[in-house]
Structure formats: C-alpha cells, structure tokens
Amino acid sequence: MYGLAQGGGPIMRLLWEDLGNWHSALKKKARFFVRDRYEWDPQNCHDVNAGIARKLPERGDFLKDGVDEEGHTNNLAHPALSGLIIEFFYTGSNAMANIFPEVFQLEVPHPAVALAATVIKVALDEVVAEGKEVTFKRNVYANVYADILGLMAKCDTAAVHHSKMKACRVQWAKIGSNETFQTVGKHWDSLGLCWGSLYQYSQLGTLLGVAGDLGQQSRMVQAGQVGQMEG
Numbered sequence: 001m002y003g004l005a006q007g008g009g010p011i012m013r014l015l016w017e018d019l020g021n022w023h024s025a026l027k028k029k030a031r032f033f034v035r036d037r038y039e040w041d042p043q044n045c046h047d048v049n050a051g052i053a054r055k056l057p058e059r060g061d062f063l064k065d066g067v068d069e070e071g072h073t074n075n076l077a078h079p080a081l082s083g084l085i086i087e088f089f090y091t092g093s094n095a096m097a098n099i100f101p102e103v104f105q106l107e108v109p110h111p112a113v114a115l116a117a118t119v120i121k122v123a124l125d126e127v128v129a130e131g132k133e134v135t136f137k138r139n140v141y142a143n144v145y146a147d148i149l150g151l152m153a154k155c156d157t158a159a160v161h162h163s164k165m166k167a168c169r170v171q172w173a174k175i176g177s178n179e180t181f182q183t184v185g186k187h188w189d190s191l192g193l194c195w196g197s198l199y200q201y202s203q204l205g206t207l208l209g210v211a212g213d214l215g216q217q218s219r220m221v222q223a224g225q226v227g228q229m230e231g
C-alpha cells in the first residue's frame with residue numbers, strides 16, 4: 001500500500017493491518033472530536049447534520065483550519081485532527097509515542113496523520129448513517145488513507161505548505177510529549193494553534209529550505225472521499 005512502504009515503517013504497518021485490536025478505541029476517540037470540533041445543527045437535526053457531514057469532505061474542509069496571516073490555507077490542521085492525534089498517539093502510558101519514542105518524539109509521522117484523518121472520515125460517515133456504526137474496513141478505507149498520504153506528499157512539494165505541515169507535526173509531538181492530558185478535550189487553548197506565530201516559526205531555517213507556494217490544488221483519486229488541498 002502506498003505510504004506504508006514509503007515511510008510508514010513496520011509500526012504503522014502493524015497498526016493498519018491489525019485493525020481489530022485498536023480500531024474501536026481510535027473510532028471512539030474520533031467520534032468525540034467529530035462531535036466537539038465541528039459545527040453542527042443547534043437543534044441536533046439529523047438531516048441537517050447528515051448534510052453537513054456529507055459536505056465536509058467535498059473540498060477537504062474537514063481537515064482544514066482556515067487561513068494564516070499570509071492567506072495560505074491551513075491544510076491538515078483542523079482541531080479535530082490535532083486533538084485526535086495527540087489523544088490517541090501520545091496520551092496514556094500505553095500510547096504509541098511512549099512505546100516507540102524514537103518514532104514519535106520529534107514529530108508526528110506522516111502515516112499517523114493519515115490514519116487519524118482516515119478515522120475522522122469514518123466518524124463523519126457514521127453521522128451520515130444516522131449514528132449507526134460504520135465498520136473501519138481496510139478494503140473500504142484503504143484508498144482514503146492512501147489519498148491523504150498523497151495529499152501530504154503534494155504539500156511537501158511546496159515550501160510554504162511543507163514548512164506549515166512540518167511545524168504542525170513538530171508542535172503536536174511537542175505538546176503530546178510534554179503534557180499529560182488528564183481528560184479528553186483539555187488544553188484546547190494550547191491546541192488551537194496561533195497560525196500567525198506558527199507561520200513565522202515555520203520559516204526558520206531548520207524547517208524550511210526556500211520560500212514558495214502551492215500553485216495548484218491537488219485533486220483526490222476518489223472524488224468526494226476526501227476532497228482537495230488548497231494553497
């Protein structure tokens with residue numbers, strides 16, 4: 001599968017192939033962040049919420065967090081994504097970051113981001129399905145996972161978006177490694193990153209080679225599954 005052989009490594013391959021042992025816990029956490037971090041109908045009308053859940057993936061909006069001070073889209077930076085990554089991969093004595101610190105300590109690996117984004121898509125699909133459980137099957141969601149890895153690779157071809165994504169992954173790892181989250185949803189002020197400061201931080205030579213921008217939007221292989229990235 002794309003990504004697992006290209007930077008995923010044995011740890012992420014184990015996670016992806018052994019869904020039965022961990023997908024329930026990841027889905028449960030994803031449901032919380034989907035409920036908490038997206039805007040839903042105040043009256044909790046299912047038809048309205050289902051429409052919102054269907055629309056979010058169309059342009060990849062479920063993974064975006066507005067724009068920075070320079071007008072660049074904050075791709076793969078939604079608070080639901082960052083919250084799920086920190087909660088699942090970094091929180092608790094049995095978290096992957098504590099078991100494999102050499103992989104997770106400095107920055108969140110690309111495949112971990114893709115896995116978290118994929119399971120958020122699963123949770124959104126459950127909203128569409130009237131709250132009925134949607135099985136996280138490899139043969140159903142493998143293309144979504146691969147497409148998200150592809151979008152991350154596309155971002156890495158543009159210096160601005162490479163630096164922004166790198167800074168996010170470094171910041172998430174720093175928060176996850178340095179803080180113990182006692183309850184889910186705690187410290188949202190620190191998770192809601194200030195993109196102005198983060199953008200300046202990402203310009204440091206340690207994270208960025210040359211300036212640039214993502215000139216064209218990247219289309220997903222599966223139209224309507226995940227959407228597209230923006231510049």
